[in-house]
Amino acid sequence: MSKCPFHSHHDASAVSPPPTLPPVDGWSFLDEAHSSPETAALRRILLSDAARAGAAPSLTARELTWAGRIAWRNSSRCIGRLHWRSLQVRDARHLERAADIVGSLEEHLRLAQGDGRVRSILTVFAPATAGGHAPRIWNHQLCGYAGYRSRGGAILGDPRNAAFTRAALELGWQPPSERTAFDLLPWIVAGARERPRLFPLPPGLVREVSLRHPHYAWFGELGLRWYAVPVISDMGLHVAGTDFTAAPFNGWYMSTEIAARDLTDPHRYDLLPTLAARLGLDATRPATLWKDRVLLELNLTVLHSFEQAGVRMVDHHTASEEFVRFLAREKAAHREVSARWDWIVPPMSSSTTPVFHMAMREFPSTPEFRYQPAPWSPA
Ligand code: ARG
Numbered sequence: 001m002s003k004c005p006f007h008s009h010h011d012a013s014a015v016s017p018p019p020t021l022p023p024v025d026g027w028s029f030l031d032e033a034h035s036s037p038e039t040a041a042l043r044r045i046l047l048s049d050a051a052r053a054g055a056a057p058s059l060t061a062r063e064l065t066w067a068g069r070i071a072w073r074n075s076s077r078c079i080g081r082l083h084w085r086s087l088q089v090r091d092a093r094h095l096e097r098a099a100d101i102v103g104s105l106e107e108h109l110r111l112a113q114g115d116g117r118v119r120s121i122l123t124v125f126a127p128a129t130a131g132g133h134a135p136r137i138w139n140h141q142l143c144g145y146a147g148y149r150s151r152g153g154a155i156l157g158d159p160r161n162a163a164f165t166r167a168a169l170e171l172g173w174q175p176p177s178e179r180t181a182f183d184l185l186p187w188i189v190a191g192a193r194e195r196p197r198l199f200p201l202p203p204g205l206v207r208e209v210s211l212r213h214p215h216y217a218w219f220g221e222l223g224l225r226w227y228a229v230p231v232i233s234d235m236g237l238h239v240a241g242t243d244f245t246a247a248p249f250n251g252w253y254m255s256t257e258i259a260a261r262d263l264t265d266p267h268r269y270d271l272l273p274t275l276a277a278r279l280g281l282d283a284t285r286p287a288t289l290w291k292d293r294v295l296l297e298l299n300l301t302v303l304h305s306f307e308q309a310g311v312r313m314v315d316h317h318t319a320s321e322e323f324v325r326f327l328a329r330e331k332a333a334h335r336e337v338s339a340r341w342d343w344i345v346p347p348m349s350s351s352t353t354p355v356f357h358m359a360m361r362e363f364p365s366t367p368e369f370r371y372q373p374a375p376w377s378p379a
Contacts, residue, residue, distance in 0.1 A: 139185065
Protein backbone atom coordinates (compact mmCIF):
# COMPACT_ATOMS: atom_id res chain seq x y z
CA MET A 1 0.00 0.00 0.00
CA SER A 2 1.20 3.53 -0.71
CA LYS A 3 2.90 5.42 2.10
CA CYS A 4 1.32 8.69 1.03
CA PRO A 5 0.10 10.37 4.23
CA PHE A 6 -3.02 11.67 2.51
CA HIS A 7 -4.10 8.25 1.42
CA SER A 8 -6.62 6.60 3.73
CA HIS A 9 -5.73 3.19 5.06
CA HIS A 10 -8.54 0.83 4.37
CA ASP A 11 -8.39 -2.25 6.51
CA ALA A 12 -10.23 -4.41 4.04
CA SER A 13 -9.52 -7.60 5.95
CA ALA A 14 -11.66 -6.50 8.89
CA VAL A 15 -14.99 -6.99 7.21
CA SER A 16 -14.51 -8.67 3.85
CA PRO A 17 -15.29 -12.35 4.07
CA PRO A 18 -12.90 -15.20 3.50
CA PRO A 19 -14.10 -16.52 0.12
CA THR A 20 -14.54 -20.14 1.22
CA LEU A 21 -17.40 -20.01 3.75
CA PRO A 22 -20.31 -22.37 3.06
CA PRO A 23 -23.53 -20.74 1.86
CA VAL A 24 -26.07 -19.95 4.56
CA ASP A 25 -29.57 -21.30 4.05
CA GLY A 26 -32.74 -20.12 5.75
CA TRP A 27 -32.59 -22.75 8.46
CA SER A 28 -28.96 -22.36 9.50
CA PHE A 29 -29.95 -20.37 12.57
CA LEU A 30 -31.21 -23.66 14.05
CA ASP A 31 -27.59 -24.75 14.51
CA GLU A 32 -27.17 -21.90 16.95
CA ALA A 33 -30.56 -22.32 18.60
CA HIS A 34 -29.78 -25.86 19.71
CA SER A 35 -26.76 -26.99 21.66
CA SER A 36 -26.95 -30.49 20.20
CA PRO A 37 -26.21 -30.84 16.47
CA GLU A 38 -28.56 -33.85 16.33
CA THR A 39 -31.49 -31.80 17.60
CA ALA A 40 -30.65 -29.01 15.18
CA ALA A 41 -30.52 -31.47 12.25
CA LEU A 42 -33.81 -33.07 13.27
CA ARG A 43 -35.56 -29.73 13.64
CA ARG A 44 -34.25 -28.63 10.26
CA ILE A 45 -35.77 -31.70 8.60
CA LEU A 46 -39.10 -31.36 10.43
CA LEU A 47 -39.45 -27.64 9.78
CA SER A 48 -38.34 -27.65 6.16
CA ASP A 49 -40.61 -30.63 5.39
CA ALA A 50 -43.54 -28.79 6.94
CA ALA A 51 -42.70 -25.67 4.95
CA ARG A 52 -42.49 -27.65 1.71
CA ALA A 53 -45.87 -29.23 2.45
CA GLY A 54 -47.32 -25.73 2.74
CA ALA A 55 -47.85 -25.82 6.51
CA ALA A 56 -46.70 -22.86 8.54
CA PRO A 57 -43.54 -24.11 10.24
CA SER A 58 -43.87 -23.71 13.97
CA LEU A 59 -40.70 -22.57 15.68
CA THR A 60 -40.22 -23.18 19.37
CA ALA A 61 -39.88 -20.09 21.57
CA ARG A 62 -36.17 -20.81 21.85
CA GLU A 63 -35.79 -21.00 18.08
CA LEU A 64 -37.68 -17.74 17.68
CA THR A 65 -35.39 -16.10 20.20
CA TRP A 66 -32.32 -17.13 18.25
CA ALA A 67 -33.90 -16.13 14.95
CA GLY A 68 -34.48 -12.66 16.41
CA ARG A 69 -30.97 -12.35 17.83
CA ILE A 70 -29.37 -13.48 14.60
CA ALA A 71 -31.57 -11.09 12.62
CA TRP A 72 -30.10 -8.29 14.75
CA ARG A 73 -26.60 -9.67 14.27
CA ASN A 74 -27.26 -9.60 10.50
CA SER A 75 -28.49 -6.00 10.43
CA SER A 76 -25.97 -4.41 8.10
CA ARG A 77 -26.95 -0.86 9.06
CA CYS A 78 -26.60 -1.29 12.82
CA ILE A 79 -23.50 -0.15 14.71
CA GLY A 80 -24.80 -1.55 18.02
CA ARG A 81 -24.52 -5.23 17.20
CA LEU A 82 -21.96 -6.13 19.86
CA HIS A 83 -24.96 -6.60 22.14
CA TRP A 84 -26.96 -8.93 19.88
CA ARG A 85 -26.95 -11.82 22.34
CA SER A 86 -28.68 -9.74 24.99
CA LEU A 87 -31.83 -9.32 22.88
CA GLN A 88 -34.88 -10.34 24.84
CA VAL A 89 -37.49 -11.88 22.55
CA ARG A 90 -41.15 -11.83 23.52
CA ASP A 91 -43.16 -14.52 21.81
CA ALA A 92 -46.54 -12.99 20.99
CA ARG A 93 -47.24 -15.09 17.91
CA HIS A 94 -50.64 -15.99 19.33
CA LEU A 95 -51.74 -12.34 19.08
CA GLU A 96 -53.28 -11.12 15.83
CA ARG A 97 -56.05 -8.76 16.96
CA ALA A 98 -55.22 -5.07 17.26
CA ALA A 99 -56.61 -4.71 20.77
CA ASP A 100 -54.37 -7.52 22.01
CA ILE A 101 -51.34 -6.31 20.07
CA VAL A 102 -51.69 -2.86 21.59
CA GLY A 103 -51.70 -4.26 25.12
CA SER A 104 -48.48 -6.08 24.36
CA LEU A 105 -46.93 -2.97 22.78
CA GLU A 106 -47.52 -1.04 25.99
CA GLU A 107 -45.75 -3.75 27.91
CA HIS A 108 -42.89 -3.80 25.40
CA LEU A 109 -42.34 -0.08 25.83
CA ARG A 110 -42.52 -0.26 29.64
CA LEU A 111 -40.01 -3.12 29.74
CA ALA A 112 -37.69 -1.44 27.22
CA GLN A 113 -37.70 1.92 29.04
CA GLY A 114 -37.10 0.02 32.27
CA ASP A 115 -36.49 3.00 34.55
CA GLY A 116 -33.89 4.36 32.13
CA ARG A 117 -31.73 1.25 32.00
CA VAL A 118 -33.10 0.49 28.48
CA ARG A 119 -33.18 -3.16 27.49
CA SER A 120 -33.14 -4.43 23.91
CA ILE A 121 -36.41 -6.20 23.20
CA LEU A 122 -38.15 -7.73 20.21
CA THR A 123 -41.83 -8.67 20.30
CA VAL A 124 -43.04 -11.02 17.57
CA PHE A 125 -46.75 -11.05 16.70
CA ALA A 126 -48.69 -13.40 14.41
CA PRO A 127 -47.03 -13.93 11.01
CA ALA A 128 -48.56 -13.24 7.60
CA THR A 129 -50.73 -16.12 6.47
CA ALA A 130 -50.63 -17.77 3.06
CA GLY A 131 -53.95 -16.03 2.40
CA GLY A 132 -52.31 -12.64 2.89
CA HIS A 133 -53.65 -11.80 6.34
CA ALA A 134 -51.04 -9.97 8.33
CA PRO A 135 -51.03 -7.65 11.33
CA ARG A 136 -49.31 -4.29 10.86
CA ILE A 137 -48.21 -1.47 13.09
CA TRP A 138 -48.45 1.68 11.00
CA ASN A 139 -46.14 3.77 13.17
CA HIS A 140 -42.50 3.95 12.09
CA GLN A 141 -41.55 3.83 15.79
CA LEU A 142 -43.70 3.29 18.87
CA CYS A 143 -42.67 6.77 20.01
CA GLY A 144 -42.68 9.66 17.60
CA TYR A 145 -43.74 13.26 17.14
CA ALA A 146 -46.44 14.51 14.82
CA GLY A 147 -45.53 16.42 11.67
CA TYR A 148 -48.41 18.75 10.79
CA ARG A 149 -48.36 20.02 7.25
CA SER A 150 -49.92 23.44 6.81
CA ARG A 151 -51.61 24.66 3.61
CA GLY A 152 -48.46 26.48 2.55
CA GLY A 153 -46.50 23.23 2.85
CA ALA A 154 -44.55 24.14 5.98
CA ILE A 155 -44.40 21.41 8.60
CA LEU A 156 -44.75 21.85 12.35
CA GLY A 157 -43.01 18.98 14.14
CA ASP A 158 -41.21 16.01 12.63
CA PRO A 159 -41.44 15.90 8.82
CA ARG A 160 -40.55 12.20 8.94
CA ASN A 161 -44.01 11.55 10.38
CA ALA A 162 -46.00 13.87 8.12
CA ALA A 163 -47.66 11.10 6.09
CA PHE A 164 -48.41 9.09 9.22
CA THR A 165 -49.81 12.17 10.95
CA ARG A 166 -52.16 12.77 8.03
CA ALA A 167 -53.30 9.15 8.20
CA ALA A 168 -53.92 9.48 11.95
CA LEU A 169 -55.95 12.66 11.46
CA GLU A 170 -57.99 10.94 8.75
CA LEU A 171 -58.73 8.10 11.16
CA GLY A 172 -60.07 10.66 13.62
CA TRP A 173 -57.07 11.45 15.81
CA GLN A 174 -57.66 14.52 17.97
CA PRO A 175 -54.33 16.29 18.37
CA PRO A 176 -53.79 18.55 21.39
CA SER A 177 -55.80 21.78 21.06
CA GLU A 178 -52.54 23.69 20.94
CA ARG A 179 -50.26 21.93 18.49
CA THR A 180 -46.52 21.88 19.18
CA ALA A 181 -43.42 20.52 17.46
CA PHE A 182 -43.30 17.67 19.98
CA ASP A 183 -46.78 16.12 20.13
CA LEU A 184 -46.60 12.37 20.72
CA LEU A 185 -48.41 10.38 18.05
CA PRO A 186 -51.06 7.76 18.76
CA TRP A 187 -50.67 4.23 17.47
CA ILE A 188 -52.37 2.88 14.38
CA VAL A 189 -52.59 -0.90 14.40
CA ALA A 190 -54.28 -3.25 11.97
CA GLY A 191 -55.07 -6.74 13.25
CA ALA A 192 -54.50 -9.59 10.81
CA ARG A 193 -58.12 -9.61 9.72
CA GLU A 194 -59.08 -6.10 10.76
CA ARG A 195 -59.10 -2.60 9.38
CA PRO A 196 -56.54 -0.21 10.90
CA ARG A 197 -57.63 1.44 14.13
CA LEU A 198 -56.38 4.34 16.15
CA PHE A 199 -55.16 3.79 19.70
CA PRO A 200 -54.39 6.79 21.91
CA LEU A 201 -51.33 6.29 24.11
CA PRO A 202 -51.90 5.84 27.82
CA PRO A 203 -50.81 9.16 29.38
CA GLY A 204 -47.30 9.02 30.79
CA LEU A 205 -46.38 5.84 28.92
CA VAL A 206 -43.68 7.41 26.74
CA ARG A 207 -40.58 8.51 28.60
CA GLU A 208 -39.09 11.76 27.29
CA VAL A 209 -35.96 13.73 28.05
CA SER A 210 -35.91 17.54 28.10
CA LEU A 211 -32.76 18.84 26.46
CA ARG A 212 -30.51 21.04 28.61
CA HIS A 213 -27.05 22.28 27.80
CA PRO A 214 -24.45 21.63 30.52
CA HIS A 215 -23.58 25.37 30.71
CA TYR A 216 -26.08 27.52 28.78
CA ALA A 217 -29.20 27.93 30.90
CA TRP A 218 -31.14 29.54 28.01
CA PHE A 219 -30.97 26.29 26.09
CA GLY A 220 -33.55 24.68 28.37
CA GLU A 221 -36.02 27.43 27.50
CA LEU A 222 -36.08 26.37 23.85
CA GLY A 223 -38.33 23.50 24.92
CA LEU A 224 -36.45 20.88 22.90
CA ARG A 225 -36.99 17.28 23.91
CA TRP A 226 -36.73 13.75 22.60
CA TYR A 227 -38.15 10.39 23.61
CA ALA A 228 -35.97 7.95 25.51
CA VAL A 229 -36.16 4.79 23.41
CA PRO A 230 -36.38 4.16 19.66
CA VAL A 231 -38.67 1.17 19.02
CA ILE A 232 -38.75 0.45 15.28
CA SER A 233 -42.21 -0.87 14.55
CA ASP A 234 -42.68 -0.85 10.76
CA MET A 235 -40.06 -3.42 9.72
CA GLY A 236 -40.77 -7.11 9.28
CA LEU A 237 -38.83 -10.05 10.66
CA HIS A 238 -38.17 -12.62 7.96
CA VAL A 239 -37.33 -16.14 9.14
CA ALA A 240 -37.00 -19.03 6.69
CA GLY A 241 -39.91 -18.12 4.45
CA THR A 242 -42.11 -16.73 7.20
CA ASP A 243 -42.88 -13.00 7.38
CA PHE A 244 -43.58 -11.55 10.78
CA THR A 245 -45.08 -8.26 9.64
CA ALA A 246 -45.49 -6.89 13.16
CA ALA A 247 -42.24 -7.38 15.05
CA PRO A 248 -41.23 -4.19 16.88
CA PHE A 249 -37.71 -4.05 18.29
CA ASN A 250 -35.57 -1.58 20.14
CA GLY A 251 -32.05 -0.81 21.26
CA TRP A 252 -30.93 2.36 22.99
CA TYR A 253 -29.98 5.63 21.34
CA MET A 254 -26.60 6.71 20.06
CA SER A 255 -26.39 10.48 20.67
CA THR A 256 -25.69 11.44 17.05
CA GLU A 257 -28.95 9.87 15.89
CA ILE A 258 -30.84 12.61 17.70
CA ALA A 259 -28.33 15.46 17.69
CA ALA A 260 -26.69 15.06 14.28
CA ARG A 261 -29.72 13.76 12.36
CA ASP A 262 -33.23 13.98 13.85
CA LEU A 263 -32.92 17.53 15.15
CA THR A 264 -30.55 18.89 12.52
CA ASP A 265 -31.09 17.27 9.11
CA PRO A 266 -32.56 19.87 6.73
CA HIS A 267 -35.47 17.53 6.00
CA ARG A 268 -36.13 16.89 9.72
CA TYR A 269 -36.19 19.49 12.51
CA ASP A 270 -33.55 21.56 10.70
CA LEU A 271 -32.38 23.32 13.87
CA LEU A 272 -28.85 24.30 12.86
CA PRO A 273 -29.69 27.87 11.74
CA THR A 274 -31.89 28.58 14.79
CA LEU A 275 -29.31 27.28 17.23
CA ALA A 276 -26.48 29.13 15.47
CA ALA A 277 -28.36 32.38 16.00
CA ARG A 278 -28.92 31.60 19.68
CA LEU A 279 -25.26 30.72 20.09
CA GLY A 280 -24.28 34.01 18.45
CA LEU A 281 -22.32 32.33 15.68
CA ASP A 282 -21.48 33.95 12.36
CA ALA A 283 -23.57 31.91 9.95
CA THR A 284 -23.01 34.16 6.94
CA ARG A 285 -20.39 31.86 5.42
CA PRO A 286 -19.55 28.16 5.73
CA ALA A 287 -15.92 28.78 6.65
CA THR A 288 -16.77 29.96 10.16
CA LEU A 289 -17.69 26.29 10.75
CA TRP A 290 -20.88 27.40 12.45
CA LYS A 291 -22.62 24.16 11.53
CA ASP A 292 -19.84 22.11 13.09
CA ARG A 293 -19.91 24.22 16.25
CA VAL A 294 -23.68 23.88 16.65
CA LEU A 295 -23.44 20.14 16.09
CA LEU A 296 -20.85 19.86 18.83
CA GLU A 297 -22.94 21.82 21.35
CA LEU A 298 -26.11 19.93 20.48
CA ASN A 299 -24.42 16.55 20.81
CA LEU A 300 -23.04 17.57 24.20
CA THR A 301 -26.52 18.71 25.18
CA VAL A 302 -28.15 15.41 24.21
CA LEU A 303 -25.52 13.30 25.99
CA HIS A 304 -25.67 15.50 29.09
CA SER A 305 -29.47 15.49 29.23
CA PHE A 306 -29.85 11.73 28.86
CA GLU A 307 -27.16 11.18 31.49
CA GLN A 308 -28.85 13.57 33.92
CA ALA A 309 -32.17 11.84 33.31
CA GLY A 310 -30.59 8.45 33.93
CA VAL A 311 -31.52 7.15 30.47
CA ARG A 312 -29.06 4.86 28.74
CA MET A 313 -27.38 6.28 25.64
CA VAL A 314 -24.08 5.63 23.88
CA ASP A 315 -21.83 8.23 22.25
CA HIS A 316 -20.53 7.64 18.73
CA HIS A 317 -16.92 7.02 19.77
CA THR A 318 -17.86 4.28 22.22
CA ALA A 319 -20.34 2.75 19.77
CA SER A 320 -17.66 2.64 17.07
CA GLU A 321 -15.22 0.91 19.39
CA GLU A 322 -17.89 -1.57 20.34
CA PHE A 323 -18.57 -2.27 16.70
CA VAL A 324 -14.87 -3.03 16.14
CA ARG A 325 -15.05 -5.48 19.06
CA PHE A 326 -18.11 -7.04 17.45
CA LEU A 327 -16.15 -7.48 14.20
CA ALA A 328 -13.32 -9.19 16.08
CA ARG A 329 -15.71 -11.55 17.84
CA GLU A 330 -17.44 -12.45 14.61
CA LYS A 331 -14.12 -13.11 12.96
CA ALA A 332 -13.18 -15.41 15.83
CA ALA A 333 -16.50 -17.23 15.30
CA HIS A 334 -15.68 -17.60 11.57
CA ARG A 335 -18.67 -15.54 10.54
CA GLU A 336 -18.73 -12.85 7.89
CA VAL A 337 -20.18 -9.49 8.87
CA SER A 338 -22.45 -7.75 6.43
CA ALA A 339 -22.14 -4.01 6.94
CA ARG A 340 -22.94 -0.77 5.15
CA TRP A 341 -20.24 1.83 5.51
CA ASP A 342 -22.64 4.70 4.86
CA TRP A 343 -24.81 3.60 7.79
CA ILE A 344 -22.19 2.37 10.23
CA VAL A 345 -19.93 5.43 10.11
CA PRO A 346 -21.28 8.05 12.54
CA PRO A 347 -22.52 11.30 10.98
CA MET A 348 -20.17 13.42 13.07
CA SER A 349 -16.37 13.49 13.48
CA SER A 350 -16.36 10.39 11.31
CA SER A 351 -12.62 10.15 10.72
CA THR A 352 -11.94 10.15 14.45
CA THR A 353 -13.77 6.83 14.80
CA PRO A 354 -12.11 3.55 13.81
CA VAL A 355 -14.98 2.44 11.58
CA PHE A 356 -14.32 5.29 9.15
CA HIS A 357 -11.04 3.64 8.15
CA MET A 358 -12.50 0.25 7.30
CA ALA A 359 -13.88 -1.20 4.13
CA MET A 360 -17.29 -2.83 4.49
CA ARG A 361 -19.50 -4.91 2.29
CA GLU A 362 -23.17 -5.79 2.42
CA PHE A 363 -24.58 -9.14 1.38
CA PRO A 364 -27.87 -10.95 1.95
CA SER A 365 -28.16 -12.81 5.23
CA THR A 366 -30.96 -14.57 7.04
CA PRO A 367 -32.94 -14.31 9.29
CA GLU A 368 -33.26 -10.57 8.78
CA PHE A 369 -35.29 -7.47 9.44
CA ARG A 370 -36.77 -6.06 6.25
CA TYR A 371 -38.37 -2.83 5.18
CA GLN A 372 -42.02 -3.20 4.25
CA PRO A 373 -44.13 -1.04 1.95
CA ALA A 374 -46.00 1.74 3.75
CA PRO A 375 -49.48 0.42 4.60
CA TRP A 376 -51.28 3.65 3.69
CA SER A 377 -52.01 4.75 0.14
CA PRO A 378 -49.52 7.27 -1.27
CA ALA A 379 -50.44 10.95 -0.95
N1 ARG B 1 -32.20 6.65 13.91
C1 ARG B 1 -33.48 6.41 14.49
C2 ARG B 1 -33.91 7.65 15.27
O1 ARG B 1 -33.16 8.58 15.38
C3 ARG B 1 -33.50 5.19 15.38
C4 ARG B 1 -33.00 3.92 14.75
C5 ARG B 1 -32.67 2.84 15.74
N2 ARG B 1 -31.65 3.28 16.64
C6 ARG B 1 -31.15 2.54 17.66
N3 ARG B 1 -30.25 3.10 18.42
N4 ARG B 1 -31.55 1.31 17.88
O2 ARG B 1 -34.98 7.68 15.85
